[in-house]
Amino acid sequence: MTSTPAYEHAIDVQQLHKSFGDNEVLKGIDFHVDDGEVVCVIGPSGSGKSTLLRCVNRLEVPTKGRVLVEGVDMTDPETDLNDVRSRIGMVFQSFNLFPHLTVTANLTLAQRRVKKRGKAEAEKKARENLARVGLEDKADAYPAHLSGGQQQRVAIARALSMDPDLMLFDEPTSALDPELVGDVLAVMKSLAAEGMTMMVVTHEMGFAREVGDKLVFMDEGVIMEEGDPAEVLSDPQHARTQEFLSKVL
Amino acid sequence: MKRTTKTRLTRGSLYAIFVAAVAALVLAADWPAIQEAFFDVEIAKDLFPDVVVVAAKNTIIYTAIAFAGGMVFGLVLALMKLSPVAPYRWVATVYIEFFRGLPALLVIFTFAFAVPIAFQWRPPGGNAGAGLIALIVVSAAYIAETIRAGIQAVPKGQVEAAHSLGMPAGWTMISVVLPQAFRIVIPPLTNELVILIKDTSLLFIVGMTLSQQELTTFARDGVSSVANSTPLTIAALMYLAVTLPLTRLVAYMERRGARGR
Numbered sequence: 289m290t291s292t293p294a295y296e297h298a299i300d301v302q303q304l305h306k307s308f309g310d311n312e313v314l315k316g317i318d319f320h321v322d323d324g325e326v327v328c329v330i331g332p333s334g335s336g337k338s339t340l341l342r343c344v345n346r347l348e349v350p351t352k353g354r355v356l357v358e359g360v361d362m363t364d365p366e367t368d369l370n371d372v373r374s375r376i377g378m379v380f381q382s383f384n385l386f387p388h389l390t391v392t393a394n395l396t397l398a399q400r401r402v403k404k405r406g407k408a409e410a411e412k413k414a415r416e417n418l419a420r421v422g423l424e425d426k427a428d429a430y431p432a433h434l435s436g437g438q439q440q441r442v443a444i445a446r447a448l449s450m451d452p453d454l455m456l457f458d459e460p461t462s463a464l465d466p467e468l469v470g471d472v473l474a475v476m477k478s479l480a481a482e483g484m485t486m487m488v489v490t491h492e493m494g495f496a497r498e499v500g501d502k503l504v505f506m507d508e509g510v511i512m513e514e515g516d517p518a519e520v521l522s523d524p525q526h527a528r529t530q531e532f533l534s535k536v537l
Numbered sequence: 538m539k540r541t542t543k544t545r546l547t548r549g550s551l552y553a554i555f556v557a558a559v560a561a562l563v564l565a566a567d568w569p570a571i572q573e574a575f576f577d578v579e580i581a582k583d584l585f586p587d588v589v590v591v592a593a594k595n596t597i598i599y600t601a602i603a604f605a606g607g608m609v610f611g612l613v614l615a616l617m618k619l620s621p622v623a624p625y626r627w628v629a630t631v632y633i634e635f636f637r638g639l640p641a642l643l644v645i646f647t648f649a650f651a652v653p654i655a656f657q658w659r660p661p662g663g664n665a666g667a668g669l670i671a672l673i674v675v676s677a678a679y680i681a682e683t684i685r686a687g688i689q690a691v692p693k694g695q696v697e698a699a700h701s702l703g704m705p706a707g708w709t710m711i712s713v714v715l716p717q718a719f720r721i722v723i724p725p726l727t728n729e730l731v732i733l734i735k736d737t738s739l740l741f742i743v744g745m746t747l748s749q750q751e752l753t754t755f756a757r758d759g760v761s762s763v764a765n766s767t768p769l770t771i772a773a774l775m776y777l778a779v780t781l782p783l784t785r786l787v788a789y790m791e792r793r794g795a796r797g798r
Contacts, residue, residue: 347697374703384698388716397712398702443698450702 295359298323298454298485299344304353306339313339315509316353321454321502326486328496328517331506332532337489340506341458344487345376358453374402377447377455381462383439385431391418391442392427395449403450410449417445421475437468441475454485461492493537497521505529573765580767584759588768591748592755593775599669599737599751604730606673611680616710618685629681636678642739645671649743664743672740676733683729687722688714727787731780752776 297320306314313336321327329337342348343355346362346369355362360372386394395414399405405413418424421441431439440460447455457476461469473495480486480499490496496503496517503517505526513526521537524530617629636644648671649664660667691714699709719726738753745754752772759768 345701347701370700370703370705372703373701376701378698378701380694380698382694384692384694386695386698386713386717388720398699398704401708401712402703402705446702456701 295356297321297356298325298358299487300354300356300359301340301344302354302356304340304343304355305351306336306343306348307351313509314343314350317509317511319504319511321485321487323485324483325501326480326484326488326499327502327504328500329487329489329504329506330491330493330496330532331512334508335506336509337506338458341456341487341489344456345373345378347378370402374398374450375453377444377450377452379440379443379447379455379457379460381459383431383436383443383463385439385443385446387431389430390427391423391429391431391434394431394442395446398446399449413449413451414445417448418442420448420478421445422471435468436464437471440464440472444472444475444479448479454487455479457486457488457490459489459491461490491536493521493533505532507532575766575770577765577767580763580765581771583763584768584771588752588755588771588775592750592752592772593779595749596734596737596751596775597779599665599672599740600730600734602669603672603676603737604733606670607676607680607729607733608726610673610677612684614677614681615684615688618681619688633678633681636675637682639675641672641675641736642742644675645739646742647671648674663746663749665740665745665749668740668743672733672736676729676736679729679732680726683722683725684718686725687718690721691717724787724790727783727790731783731787734780734783735776 299319299321301317301319304314304317304319305312315336317336317340319340329340331337339348343350344357344362346355350363353363357372357376360367362369362372385391386397389397392411392414395417396405396407396410399410399413400407403410415424415427418427421444423438423441423445426434426438426442431442434442444460460476461472464472469492473492476486476488476495477499488495488500500517502514503520504514505512505520505524505528507528513520513524513529520529521533524533614629614632617625618633620626620629645668648660649667652658653660653667660670662669695713695717696709699713704713737751740751741754741757745751750758752775756768756772760766
């Protein structure tokens with residue numbers, strides 16, 4: 289991204305409300321992520337942090353408010369969702385690899401269908417990204433034969449194969465055995481070091497402190513506190529933040 | 538009396554009743570008469586090769602046509618039933634409920650005799666063709682429900698993953714959902730196939746030319762021409778030769794599927 293972008297923030301969430309039936313999960317969120325920034329979102333379960341993330345690529349449809357991704361309004365019905373989504377990489381807690389396809393096919397499917405890349409080009413891209421996550425030897429394996437940590441790294445490689453401008457991570461290490469968490473975090477760290485724009489919903493406070501440019505604490509559908517990760521973690525201002533951090537740190 | 542003694546006595550008497558019942562049947566039955574009625578070797582020999590090269594072959598061809606047609610039509614109905622467009626859902630629901638609620642025999646009868654008159658329609662392949670279309674129409678309703686259940690059994694995260702990669706709904710269905718759905722429904726679909734093999738026997742109602750006869754029609758004609766039931770036995774063995782391996786296969790796949798998940 290050498291030219292000056294035609295938008296203010298990579299992700300710009302304005303007065304976002306989201307209800308499931310009578311249950312209001314997001315109660316007027318204002319939030320943004322800038323190009324090249326790594327923003328970590330923490331908070332107790334049910335705080336709405338995953339819903340916020342899922343509203344960014346419109347896996348959830350906001351009830352009210354606006355979500356701009358690189359200046360494109362995701363809430364506008366005229367928006368070509370698939371086009372914007374192809375520029376937003378998403379990594380899920382449960383990996384969601386396609387179990388009927390090999391690792392390579394997982395990485396090339398959307399490249400070919402959405403980006404219209406040829407077979408050779410897509411496979412080259414797949415190999416590059418598998419190497420990036422340290423799994424080039426698993427190209428022909430099926431997801432079921434990989435460990436959770438390997439599956440998640442393949443999922444990251446799958447998202448990267450679309451050459452996304454930004455990446456969303458929805459609790460990427462929460463479903464992993466503790467000894468597998470490190471490999472996935474290492475991949476995410478190297479991505480951050482390369483300047484990838486990242487929004488990460490996580491419980492990994494160490495990652496947030498070390499890699500994050502900004503930390504956001506959410507509770508009961510609102511942003512309680514945000515700021516420099518080291519400051520928020522060591523000197524939380526809000527009582528709810530203090531209470532939450534005292535339980536998880 | 539001790540508990541174990543009591544259990545042993547109960548079980549012993551159950552065995553005794555079983556042995557007595559089998560012995561009574563074996564002794565009371567007139568075996569030569571039964572063999573003459575159901576398995577006359579000479580009559581059985583005369584049935585070959587026609588029972589295989591005409592009757593069994595037609596049964597298999599009719600099953601294949603009805604199953605292939607039912608799959609195509611059933612897939613369309615399943616997708617309609619899951620469509621975001623309400624009228625498609627209504628049409629699919631009414632169709633499926635209607636044809637699952639009717640006896641297949643009645644539908645075959647209607648297509649072979651009532652529809653051609655009412656609509657001035659000459660079915661391809663005559664009555665047998667009309668009956669086959671009826672079988673497709675009925676099996677599509679059952680297959681549609683099976684496929685719909687399979688599609689809905691694919692985890693929601695699969696669709697979300699495809700969407701988040703920018704894949705449009707159509708490609709997501711074709712490349713991600715359907716391959717997984719079909720894997721899930723292979724055992725129930727094979728069951729549908731077994732049912733369909735047997736249901737081709739209902740085509741006897743339409744009356745067929747000699748070369749069109751499937752197993753049951755062939756056997757029924759055989760019974761009246763030789764005044765002996767041996768053709769029924771041979772037809773039964775022919776059906777079992779096809780259906781038994783298939784039902785075993787379903788059982789095997791279900792065991793394997795249960796382990797794999």
